[in-house]
Each structure stands twice: as C-alpha cells, then as structure tokens.
Amino acid sequence: MTLSTARRTRGADATTAPGLSGERRGEVVVSDIGLDYNGVPALADTDLHVHAGEFFTLLGPSGSGKTTLLRIIAGLLDPARGTLHIDGTDVTRTPTQKRDIGFVFQNYALFPHLTVAENIEYGLKVRKMPGAKRAARVAEMVDLVALGGFGDRYPAQLSGGQQQRVALGRALAQNPRVLLLDEPLGALDRGLREELGAEVRRIQQESNTTAVYVTHDQEEAFILSDRMGVMRDGRICQLGTPEQLYREPKDLFVAKFLGKTNLFPGSLVSSDGSTATVRVGDHDLVARANPAIMGDDVVCSVRPEQLVLGAAGAATPVPAGLTRLAGAVITEVRFLGQRRSIHLDASGIACSVDLDPAAPAPAVGDHVSLLVRPGEVALVAAEPEPKA
C-alpha cells in the first residue's frame, strides 16, 4: 500500500482500532528545522527522521531544546526555518488539530468534572463519532490502558499513575499517527515511573503508534526507546539505539550523560578507521576508533562494569583477551545488592569498577591492575580547558 492510499483508506475510516490493520504509519521527517527566542537559538537547524512505528526518545538536560522540538512537531510552535513532514505530507504550516497527533503531558490535563470514560470519549464526541462506535472505542481504550472497572471514576478518585493512563487512553482514542509525550512520568515516584514506563511501551507497541518521547531521565529512555537522540544546547548531538549510544558515545558529554563512566586521558598514537591505539600513561591501549575525533588529545571512556581487576604489577601476565590499562589502589568497597562497587585511585584518577557481589571482595589498600577488553574502550575527544 502506498502512503497516499494508506491516507485515503484511513480518511475513509478514521475510527479503525489502532494496531488492527498492522499498517505502519506515523513517519516524521524534520528537515533543517530551527527556532530562536529573541534572537537566541533554542533549536539549531535540525534534521531528524523518526521511522513509522518507532519509539523515539529525545533525551537531554533541562534547557537543551527537547520540548521546543516536540512542540514544533505538535504544531504548537512555528519553526523559523525548515520543514516537517508526517507520512510524506508537508505539515509545517498545518494547524495542530489537523496533524493527526496525540499528546500526553506531565500534568495529566484531564477534565476534572468528567469520568474516566467521558474523558476518553471527549475527543471522539467532538469529532462526531456515532454513539455505538464511540462506546466500543472507549471500552477498547479503557482495556488497552488497563483501567477496566475504573470507567465511572472521576480523576480526583485516581492515583497519579492511573490519571496518566487515562491521558494515554484519551490521546490514543482517536488513533493518531504520532503520539507525542512530554515527560509523562515526571510527576510520579520512581517505582510507579518504572511500572508505567513499561506500560507506555506495551501500549505503544499494541496500538502500533509512532511515539516521540521527551525525558531527561537516561534510565527511562533506555527502557522505552527503539532509538534516541541526545540533545545539548539546542542540537541533537548523537542519534542511535540505547546500546549504541551507551557503548559508542561520540563525545564526552554523551559519555557522561548516559551513566557512570571512567575517564582516562591519553593521546592518539594511530587510527585505522575501525580501531585506534591510544597511549594512556605507560600503556598502549587499543580502542574503537571515533571518526568525530580531530586532534591527538583524547579520553578513553570505560564503564564501571567493563573494567576487570587483575594482579598488581606492570610485569604480571594479563589474562588472554584483556589489556592492562593502569595500576590502581582500592580506596573504598561497597556492597550494593546486585553489584559490588569498588572505588580506586589510578595515579590520581578516581575510578570505579562494578564486580559480581558473589565474587570475593578485594580490600581497601590493595594494589591491583585495571584490565579491559580492547573493544570496550570508547574514545572521545578531550574537551578544551576552560578559558581562565
């Protein structure tokens, strides 16, 4: 089916239950979109391609431009430059209500005087969907968001997580092409965030809806996303699957933003496109090459779970497949349930290693070698020294 036939078919029966047709829709293409506030860029000229049916997350610190980009996709903000296409149609100047999108925000924005069922039904009524079809659709949504038995309750009689489920059901009732979610779990406590996060993902998959999700929480982004874009200062600085970004950060910012990491400064000796040799202290280390690196000053980023502890001494044999990165002294040992966190001092560089808690624990003051598998070292450019 071509896109235009898909659109015509959909137009003929905009009430088809999501997921039933198996049709993938909701491709979003952002081309050179930019926006300034009072001459200050909030979003630098940006390209982004969100595939139909994908769960895509914009992840970044506060003020990095995530909401600005989401609001442009929603049609709540007009970009100063560039174009936006949904399923091949240019919607850059199309009003929000004609873009066929659903929203869920952090504050649930439910109508307090309407019940759960009435909240979900509201948009369908506005669109004049016939009564019987409407009732069936509401029942289907109540089921989808697992609120069976809550249809007659008012928002004030629901928990935060339940209210957010209603908001999801309401957004999906109209079978939108794209679901936009702006920190929808932000107001919930940690446990509920995890539980509802998994539900959001299930609901997105079952309804076969493209989702663009905004968060500053790296763990949430990892749980939910097929792919994600890390934003900084109004730019998407890296795009990829959670695993790609975690293992192969392009720069120091992405490496540090996506979880704990150990950073060892070094200098680039050689690079052949796929691997690079880096001098760290007295050791030559093989790392994955990074095409984004321009100069010789580099940093090796190694996650705590990727480091292995070995016997001390530069001359001590190293187990096959591992390379010696540095010598270190253990400064702290902490049992954290699922892992044992070991803190070390490697000639002035503070670092940490995660060990299996079932393995024998080393002691504070022990001298060890830090070992690593060459493929697990990510190379990033050293940031320039701040100007005095």
Ligand SMILES: Nc1ncnc2c1ncn2[C@@H]1O[C@H](COP(=O)(O)OP(=O)(O)OP(=O)(O)O)[C@@H](O)[C@H]1O
């Ligand atoms: N209405 C506005 N007027 C002027 N500047 C604005 C306005 N809205 C946002 N900005 C600025 O634009 C930049 C991007 O803001 P945006 O809300 O997109 O960031 P964000 O990554 O979503 O942040 P948060 O996670 O805190 O919501 C910020 O520097 C912000 O201060």
